[in-house]
Amino acid sequence: MRIAVIGAGAMGGMFGARFAHAGADVLLIDRDVQHVTAILTDGLAVEADGQQHWHRLPATTEADGQHPFDLALVMVDCNATAAAAATAARLIGAAGTALTLQNGIGNIEALVEVLGAERVLAGSTMNSAARAGPGRIAHTHLGKTVLGELDGSTTPRLEAVAALFAAAELPVEISSNIQGHVWQKFILNAALNPVAAITRLRPGEIAASAAATDLVHCILDEVLAVVAAEGIELPDPDPRTSILGHAVGRMNKPSMLQHVEQGRRTEIDALNGALLGYAARHGIDCPVNATIVQLVKAIEGRPSA
Numbered sequence: 001m002r003i004a005v006i007g008a009g010a011m012g013g014m015f016g017a018r019f020a021h022a023g024a025d026v027l028l029i030d031r032d033v034q035h036v037t038a039i040l041t042d043g044l045a046v047e048a049d050g051q052q053h054w055h056r057l058p059a060t061t062e063a064d065g066q067h068p069f070d071l072a073l074v075m076v077d078c079n080a081t082a083a084a085a086a087t088a089a090r091l092i093g094a095a096g097t098a099l100t101l102q103n104g105i106g107n108i109e110a111l112v113e114v115l116g117a118e119r120v121l122a123g124s125t126m127n128s129a130a131r132a133g134p135g136r137i138a139h140t141h142l143g144k145t146v147l148g149e150l151d152g153s154t155t156p157r158l159e160a161v162a163a164l165f166a167a168a169e170l171p172v173e174i175s176s177n178i179q180g181h182v183w184q185k186f187i188l189n190a191a192l193n194p195v196a197a198i199t200r201l202r203p204g205e206i207a208a209s210a211a212a213t214d215l216v217h218c219i220l221d222e223v224l225a226v227v228a229a230e231g232i233e234l235p236d237p238d239p240r241t242s243i244l245g246h247a248v249g250r251m252n253k254p255s256m257l258q259h260v261e262q263g264r265r266t267e268i269d270a271l272n273g274a275l276l277g278y279a280a281r282h283g284i285d286c287p288v289n290a291t292i293v294q295l296v297k298a299i300e301g302r303p304s305a
Contacts (some may be wrong), residue, residue: 001024001025001070001071001160001164002025002067002071003024003026003027003072003073003164004026004066004070004071005073006029006063006074006075006084006087007077007084008028008036008039008075008082009030009131010129010137010186011030011075011101011129012073013044013137014139015101015168016044016057017044017055017057018161018168020055021168022168022169023167026058027060027069028057029060029063030053030061031061033061035131035135036060036061038133039057039135040059041058043055043135045132045135045136046138046139047136047138047139048139048142049195051199051297063201067297070096071096071164072087072096072098072099073098073099074098074102074111075102076105077265078102078267079105079269079270081102081106083116085110085113088111088212092115096119097121097123097157097161098120099121100121100122101125101145101305103186103255103270103273104186104267105182105183105271105278106269106270106274107270108120108179112150119148119198120150121149121158121161123147123148123178123182124184125143125144125146126141127170128141128252140252141252144172144173145171145173146175146178147161147172148174148175148178149178150178152177158174158242166235173236179232180232180233180234180235183227183232183234184234184236184239186271187224187234188243188246189254189256189271190219190223190272190289191243191256192243193221193256194219194268194295195212195215196253196256197256197257197260198292198295198296202250202251202257203246203254204247204249204250206247208248216287219241219288220240220243222284222285222286222287222288224240225279226278226282229278229279230282252302256296259300264300265300265301269293272293276282276293
């Protein structure tokens with residue numbers, strides 16, 4: 001399978017390296033010139049399970065002129081999804097598929113608007129990764145990835161992509177309710193990521209703090225009200241308990257905390273910010289989430305000392 005990874009940062013680079021190790025023909029595409037140069041010069045270093053693995057992979061900052069790909073894995077920051085959709089359209093041609101494993105809501109819709117639903121697969125992953133420098137990433141947690149067709153069907157292309165994950169030794173599951181899984185991951189990220197970004201606490205520290213846990217509950221009160229109004233069927237009937245249980249003992253840095261520390265724009269608009277749009281359609285007030293959005297925006301662009 002020929003795969004283009006659009007957004008080859010921590011998560012995209014990790015998946016690309018895994019797929020290449022499993023025998024796929026992978027091209028990494030990223031706009032970070034230093035990162036791409038390091039990959040081309042020395043290879044991509046992936047730390048996992050206390051060991052560092054080097055992968056020699058082609059990488060570029062410019063996708064034009066490439067031959068058609070079977071699969072475009074979209075792993076860009078949510079703020080760049082529309083641009084990534086246009087890139088995917090050029091890369092996969094009429095017969096290829098785009099797969100998003102991004103956090104947040106609205107990414108599927110952005111891809112469908114450009115590519116059409118028939119060329120889009122969606123997924124939700126519990127893997128995590130972090131950038132350790134140009135050309136260097138760490139696979140910080142090996143978790144399950146759930147994949148699905150937007151209409152809930154099981155197709156040969158879906159099974160082929162699932163087989164790719166399995167060959168790469170990445171736990172995978174096919175679901176007929178992929179929107180439910182995407183929203184479930186959204187709820188997890190909306191509850192924990194901005195609290196981590198604002199407080200600089202890691203998930204395990206949030207779970208150990210009564211004040212931080214109370215804030216998570218307040219966020220979830222509003223989020224779950226919107227989920228109910230949208231009629232989303234969540235795979236987990238008790239996401240509140242699962243989210244706080246998930247946080248216990250976990251000392252990874254959520255992506256939003258990493259972005260704040262690096263002085264980068266966060267994905268708050270695809271998380272709690274996106275929730276506000278859905279809430280408005282149903283006449284649901286979300287003052288806690290609205291405040292969270294403003295707080296995160298206030299600290300964006302100011303790298304930690």
